[in-house]
Amino acid sequence: MLGALRCMTNYKDEHIFGNSAVLMVKNNCHLGIIPIDKKLVFWFLSWPRPYEDFEVSRHPQLLREAALDQIKDFPPEAIELVKNAGLGSIIYTRIKFRAPWDLLLPSFREGTITVAGDAMHVMGPFMGQGGSAAMEDAIVLARCLAQEMRNGNGGGLQLQTSVGMAFDKYVRERRWRILRLSMQTYFRQLLQSTLPLPVKLVIVAISIVLFGRSFNHAQYDCGRL
Structure with a gap:
């Protein structure tokens, strides 16, 4: 805590x-x-x-x-x-700390309810990712809904099915992106702690191998609406 x-x-x-x-x-x-x-x-x-x-x-x-x-x-x-x-x-x-790998387990969707923004991916304020990731969520979610709603013509149960399918598609598309972002900010947070210098050097090396330059995460195209 x-x-x-x-x-x-x-x-x-x-x-x-x-x-x-x-x-x-x-x-x-x-x-x-x-x-x-x-x-x-x-x-x-x-x-x-x-x-x-x-x-x-x-x-x-x-x-x-x-x-x-x-x-x-x-x-x-x-x-x-x-x-x-x-x-x-x-x-x-x-x-309360939530490990990045915890993002692999939840479904993020139940019925016609899903989550986005901080409710989906709480991140530390170390790389300015939170607000940007929430905007990505909004674009992907809107696109998935538009695609599924365009394919469905009915109402009632058929509409609920279309919304559920759109949410599932949205979650699949966002899961690995937010896992990567959360891992990157998790490593950055470790570098600001009081860990021994050799441990921090190992963390820096792992970060370079996994993520490349520090701000590569900003060079991401989440697609069009």
Whole structure:
């Protein structure tokens, strides 16, 4: 399980982060900092052992204290950022890990119901894949529905059968694509952890063999509508 906290900090004067996004990693704790303007900063914090007390997850003050406890060894500017967090903007989420190979097992379809986007493929925010993959889902799903609905002329049961066949075709087409994307972001996440350097070098080698260049995943044509 991971604890993920997202928040906004509004400075009275200009902050020191400029226009650059920053990611700080220490002891498996990730602090991401994204400036919005000269005074407003969005940031997120994730750590591997979330607080299990349900009341902590509901109380902004306790959440901020928990965050400060996690980053006590971070640079002073990071501690100041969290200390001045706007309590009204704090959002806390518990994230459960799902291995990429779990995507091989579920059907993703029951009757005339299917899933797309994050409901189908939750990915880490390491390569900017989530939103793009959801758009691919929409195009493939629309195409599969159009093809099957064009072939079916009836209503009622025949219509349900056509929709089910379209969903099955959509799932088959998307399964291997999202498995590949999920594996790639899984390896990227491992590189940001505190694994020994030799292990990280092995991960880099495997990634190059399986996926080639880092952004090859963006050179994908999901076809026309």
